[in-house]
Amino acid sequence: MPDEFAAACAALGIETTSESRQVHYHRARAVSGAVVQDWDVADTTLRLLWPVPGAEVSIQEVAALTFAVDHVVSVDSTEFDPQLRLFTATGDPAGAPTWAQLATVIGRIPYWPTRLRVFEVIRHWRPGAVAATVAPIPAVDLAPAGRLAAILPAGSPARRVVDRVMVEALASAAADTRDEVNRLSAETWARVLDIAAIPLDISGEALPESVAWQGWCDIMERADDLSASLVREAGWVWTTAWRPFEAIDDIDPDSVTGAAWAEQLVPVRRECQPAKFEMVRDPDPTNEETEHLVDPYTGVPAIRYHSRRLRYAAPASLPTDSPLTEVVLDHQQIWIRDGNGVLYPAPRVGPVWGLLGYGHKGGRAHTLAVLLDRLLTDIGAPGASPSDTTEAASAGLLTVTETTWPDRTVISRAKLETAAATRGD
Numbered sequence: 001m002p003d004e005f006a007a008a009c010a011a012l013g014i015e016t017t018s019e020s021r022q023v024h025y026h027r028a029r030a031v032s033g034a035v036v037q038d039w040d041v042a043d044t045t046l047r048l049l050w051p052v053p054g055a056e057v058s059i060q061e062v063a064a065l066t067f068a069v070d071h072v073v074s075v076d077s078t079e080f081d082p083q084l085r086l087f088t089a090t091g092d093p094a095g096a097p098t099w100a101q102l103a104t105v106i107g108r109i110p111y112w113p114t115r116l117r118v119f120e121v122i123r124h125w126r127p128g129a130v131a132a133t134v135a136p137i138p139a140v141d142l143a144p145a146g147r148l149a150a151i152l153p154a155g156s157p158a159r160r161v162v163d164r165v166m167v168e169a170l171a172s173a174a175a176d177t178r179d180e181v182n183r184l185s186a187e188t189w190a191r192v193l194d195i196a197a198i199p200l201d202i203s204g205e206a207l208p209e210s211v212a213w214q215g216w217c218d219i220m221e222r223a224d225d226l227s228a229s230l231v232r233e234a235g236w237v238w239t240t241a242w243r244p245f246e247a248i249d250d251i252d253p254d255s256v257t258g259a260a261w262a263e264q265l266v267p268v269r270r271e272c273q274p275a276k277f278e279m280v281r282d283p284d285p286t287n288e289e290t291e292h293l294v295d296p297y298t299g300v301p302a303i304r305y306h307s308r309r310l311r312y313a314a315p316a317s318l319p320t321d322s323p324l325t326e327v328v329l330d331h332q333q334i335w336i337r338d339g340n341g342v343l344y345p346a347p348r349v350g351p352v353w354g355l356l357g358y359g360h361k362g363g364r365a366h367t368l369a370v371l372l373d374r375l376l377t378d379i380g381a382p383g384a385s386p387s388d389t390t391e392a393a394s395a396g397l398l399t400v401t402e403t404t405w406p407d408r409t410v411i412s413r414a415k416l417e418t419a420a421a422t423r424g425d
Contacts, residue, residue, distance in 0.1 A: 008104035009041065011097040013071025013086050018042035023106055025127050029065060030119040033057040036065065037122065039106045046105060049074040050117045052137060063089035073097065077114040081183070103192035110196035111189075113180045115173045118197075125196060132197045136173035140236050142166050144229035151226075158222075160207055161215030162230065167204040169237040174199040212241035220244055220276035227275035235351070245279040245300060245313035247348035247355065247383070249333070253308040256408055257330035261343050262310055265293035265302055277301045280311045297342055314348040316383050324379045327372065327416065329358055329409045334368060338379060346371065347383025355384055359404040363389045369397035373420055376413070396422030 005021050026038040026045070033055030039046040047069045051057050062072050071094060076083040084102060086095040103109055110125060115136040125132070145166050152159035177199040184193055207215070219227050220243075234243075251258035268277075273292055280303050281289075291304035295312075298319060302312035322339035329335075334346035334356050346368075348355055356371065357364030370391045371384040396419035400411065 004104055008097075008101040011086075011095065011101045012046060012073055012105060013088075013094060014041055014044055014046055014105070015070070016042040016044045025106075028119065028122045028125065030123075031057070031062055031065070034062065035112070035117050035119050035122045036062055037110075041105060045069050047072050048102075050112050050122070051075065051077075052117050053077075053114050053139070059087045059091035060089065063087075073102065075112075077180075082111075099189075099192050108194050109192055111184060111193040112196050113177045113184075113199070115177050116197040116199060121197060129196070131195050133200050134197045135200045135202070136170060136177050138166075138169035138173045138237070140169055140233040141229075142169055144226045144233075145169075148226040148230055156218070157211050157215035158218040159215075160211055161219060164204070164207050164212070164240065165230065165234045165238055167202065168239060170200075171202040171204070172237055174202045206240040209241050213244065216243045220279075221274045223272055223274045228273075228278050231275040231278040232281075242350045242385075243279075244316055245276050246351040247314040247316075248280055249312060249314060249345070251310040251312065251333060252331040253310075255331040255333055257328050257335050257343070258310065258333055261295075261335065261345065262293070262302070262304075264296065264343070266296050268292045268294050268301075274301075276313070277303065279313050282311065298344060300345070312345065314345050314383065316349045317347050317381065318344050318375075318379050320344075320379055322379070323413070324375050324416075325413050327411045329405045329411070330407045332357055332359075334358070336375065336379070347375075349383045349385040355386065358401045361402050365401040366393050366398065368401045369393040372397055372401070372416060376416060376420055394420045394423055396420055 009016065020042045023039055023041050026040050028035055028037045034049055034051045034057045037048045037050070045067055047062065049057065049062055049072050051074065059072055063069050068089070070089050072087045074085045074087060076085050084097045084099060085093065086097055088094050099109065112122060116134040118134055118137065121132050121134050145162050149159060149162045152162060181195055181198060184195060219230060251262070270292055277292060280301050282305065288306040289303050290306055293302045293304065294300070295302070298315035300313045300315050302310055304310045318336060318338070320338045320340070320342065324336055325339050326337045327334065328337065336344045336346055338344070346356055355364065356368045358368055367384050367388045370388040370393045373394050374381045397416070400416070400419045
């Protein structure tokens with residue numbers, strides 16, 4: 001057996017007593033969370049493991065497949081450049097062979113990009129095959145979205161949102177895969193690798209903002225597991241528009257004004273919760289939820305935790321035509337009271353924390369000044385958004401918002417209007 005071939009076999013955990021260096025591709029099989037390819041190397045088997053992203057794989061299960069092997073070579077694609085890892089049949093690390101060593105044994109290596117490891121595609125591969133075109137595996141599970149789409153009325157805003165979420169998830173995975181393929185097309189990799197699959201080209205037009213907003217509003221109010229799953233997962237892929245209830249904030253347990261607002265909230269039983277509660281749910285399951293509440297005026301969800309912390313979603317706008325009468329500043333929370341005496345959290349739009357603030361110079365105080373100017377004219381105007389940081393603000397209102405105020409400060413409409421009249425140069 002030639003020395004280079006023997007050394008490569010040893011690095012790959014292959015033990016053979018045969019002098020033959022005959023190698024031929026055998027087959028592919030599916031296991032939980034991965035696809036396995038076997039090559040017959042002389043009188044033994046080289047087993048190559050292609051994990052599916054996000055899945056747990058049992059090396060013991062892979063090694064025990066017929067015919068059982070003593071070692072498994074696994075492709076590790078978690079790094080910028082993919083690596084090979086050698087494991088014993090019991091799952092213990094046993095080395096890190098190189099791609100060149102693998103190529104020395106099996107010849108040119110079919111490389112399956114991370115999100116194109118689809119068993120039905122790999123099962124039909126044979127050496128010398130042209131690259132297959134494959135729909136990528138998305139970063140989120142689209143099965144609940146597909147089931148939800150099947151029961152929503154065709155053409156409805158909610159159905160169009162679900163369809164768009166699925167397109168965006170696939171398009172994002174395809175873009176990631178193209179980047180991976182481009183990296184591995186460099187000369188260094190091309191010496192040993194053949195790209196075995198390329199991503200399907202996926203595109204589609206973004207939804208009009210009004211359709212996207214209405215569709216999400218409808219989905220957020222649905223109280224079923226499919227809608228909850230979509231709301232929970234879609235934040236990872238939804239990029240074409242903001243969603244309702246994305247501006248999340250926590251109320252300090254010591255805030256008197258926050259406690260007053262919480263008193264007007266209505267409890268909701270866990271089993272009856274609409275999907276919008278997923279927006280304020282802490283992903284850490286150890287944070288025990290003690291109350292599930294909704295604001296009867298704005299519809300925003302809130303969850304109280306064992307720590308007494310109350311997490312809520314800010315309204316995108318205030319559903320009232322009664323003019324703003326005062327602003328309350330308490331523990332860096334901004335509250336709006338209308339002429340009917342109803343208290344509201346300051347409206348905000350977009351997936352942002354800390355968008356509004358006071359007591360310092362900077363973007364948060366600037367955005368608050370812009371919002372207050374808008375609410376003085378129309379209390380139902382759109383809430384603060386990241387784009388407000390570049391909008392011109394009244395010099396007088398900036399003076400107000402940049403001032404350090406004690407907790408529970410109340411600023412009347414008259415004082416705000418006087419400040420707003422000072423526009424500056």
